[in-house]
Amino acid sequence: MGRWEPNASGRLREAALDLYVERGFEQTTVAEIAARAGLTARTFFRHFADKREVLFAGSAELEQHLVDALVGAPAEASPMDAIGVALDAGAASLGGNRELSRRRRLVIAANGELQERELIKMTRLATALADGLRRRGVDEADARLAAEAGVSVFRVAFERWVTEPEERALPEVMRESFDRLRSLSR
Structure with missing residues (x-):
């Protein structure tokens, strides 16, 4: 994974929605969202406080x-x-x-x-x-x-x-x- 790639927030949002639809909200982890987006969990938390915030940001x-x-x-x-x-x-x-x-x-x-x-x-x-x-x-x-x-x-x-x-x-x-x-x- 690169240190910086554009639109991390959008990529995380898209990855989260894909996973939430595929697996369900409760069954999806922040680590899975970050991995699907090609980012780290640390990057996720720079953009969102928790996995609910992806939906309410x-x-x-x-x-x-x-x-x-x-x-x-x-x-x-x-x-x-x-x-x-x-x-x-x-x-x-x-x-x-x-x-x-x-x-x-x-x-x-x-x-x-x-x-x-x-x-x-x-x-x-x-x-x-x-x-x-x-x-x-x-x-x-x-x-x-x-x-x-x-x-x-x-x-x-x-x-x-x-x-x-x-x-x-x-x-x-x-x-x-x-x-x-x-x-x-x-």
């Missing part, structure tokens, strides 16, 4: 991206319209690799601990969006309700995107899901 950046979009929404936007702006930004950010997202979803769905971690991630996202709405002057109850609704749309749209047989862009599925929520309240 980038969560903080995604959260910040959504909050920045929400806060940057036009001042006259309603709380739900600001949430829509955030969802559009999230969909644009995540929608680049459907196959990777599908594989990630399969791994998480097969493991209770990972499902719990995903729910925690979604709860943190809802809290961050509610905080962003409060910074825009929205009262606590409305901010929380709009944020929770937005995260529900996010989850439903993402699930549809990775499971539907037809190839559609995530931003399209996200917008459609958001519009469906709005139509339910009429």
